[in-house]
Amino acid sequence: MTDNTWAAVDEYFAGAVLSPDPVLDAALADSAAAGLPSIAVAPNQGKLLNLLARLAGARSILEIGTLGGYSTIWLARALPAGGRLVTCEYEQKHADVARANLERAGFGEDVVDIRVGAALDTLPTLDGPFDFVFIDADKINLAGYVSAALELSRPGTTIVVDNVVRQGAVVDAESTDSYVVGARRMFELLAAEPRLDATAVQTVGGKGYDGFVLGLVC
Ligand SMILES: C[S@@+](CC[C@H](N)C(=O)[O-])C[C@H]1O[C@@H](n2cnc3c(N)ncnc32)[C@H](O)[C@@H]1O
Numbered sequence: 001m002t003d004n005t006w007a008a009v010d011e012y013f014a015g016a017v018l019s020p021d022p023v024l025d026a027a028l029a030d031s032a033a034a035g036l037p038s039i040a041v042a043p044n045q046g047k048l049l050n051l052l053a054r055l056a057g058a059r060s061i062l063e064i065g066t067l068g069g070y071s072t073i074w075l076a077r078a079l080p081a082g083g084r085l086v087t088c089e090y091e092q093k094h095a096d097v098a099r100a101n102l103e104r105a106g107f108g109e110d111v112v113d114i115r116v117g118a119a120l121d122t123l124p125t126l127d128g129p130f131d132f133v134f135i136d137a138d139k140i141n142l143a144g145y146v147s148a149a150l151e152l153s154r155p156g157t158t159i160v161v162d163n164v165v166r167q168g169a170v171v172d173a174e175s176t177d178s179y180v181v182g183a184r185r186m187f188e189l190l191a192a193e194p195r196l197d198a199t200a201v202q203t204v205g206g207k208g209y210d211g212f213v214l215g216l217v218c
């Protein structure tokens with residue numbers, strides 16, 4: 001089985017369970033046109049986030065890692081009227097592209113609050129608790145993001161951490177890859193942290209071989 005097969009199956013699934021979505025297509029197109037990297041979640045992963053947030057009944061959502069706001073739109077669409085979403089992004093340029101994409105999607109600053117800066121600095125300034133947290137920024141700080149997310153959670157909060165497999169390299173205890181080191185530190189934290197009941201799932205698809213953590217705050 002190859003990456004091509006995984007991508008073809010993702011496309012097939014998208015055709016079956018996702019509706020045509022010009023707003024999300026435009027968000028990706030404008031992100032690419034602005035020179036942002038193509039590292040947003042895949043459409044079916046975005047839908048998964050949307051479904052998980054709705055299953056959790058989330059009225060308040062925290063995202064770490066905005067990029068052009070693609071996953072942010074999926075998550076904001078899960079909110080009921082009066083819900084709010086805070087998303088943390090290091091790059092002002094990414095935040096500017098995201099703001100425009102979110103406005104086109106119908107989410108103004110009254111619903112989605114973009115906090116620009118290093119997330120480890122901005123997270124302690126936020127008011128929790130959040131009902132749902134999606135962590136998808138730099139990987140070296142994953143453990144710090146999970147710890148900060150726990151401080152902004154309540155029993156019942158859902159926490160999702162993206163990109164924790166690194167094409168299988170996560171099992172390499174000798175790796176010096178900052179991505180792997182960050183993911184392994186986070187798993188060490190999960191092993192020792194009684195407040196978060198979590199699992200991890202490997203995935204394949206149009207974005208290659210990866211995986212995510214899904215956790216419930218106890
Ligand atoms: C994988 S992208 C986010 C993708 C987005 N969640 C989506 O799926 O559409 C990671 C983002 O995290 C941002 N980032 C990197 N380091 C960061 C930091 N220390 N604090 C906040 N954001 C950071 C990057 O600039 C980038 O925009």
Ligand SMILES: [Mg+2]
Binds near residue numbers: 040041136162163
């Ligand atoms: Mg990701």
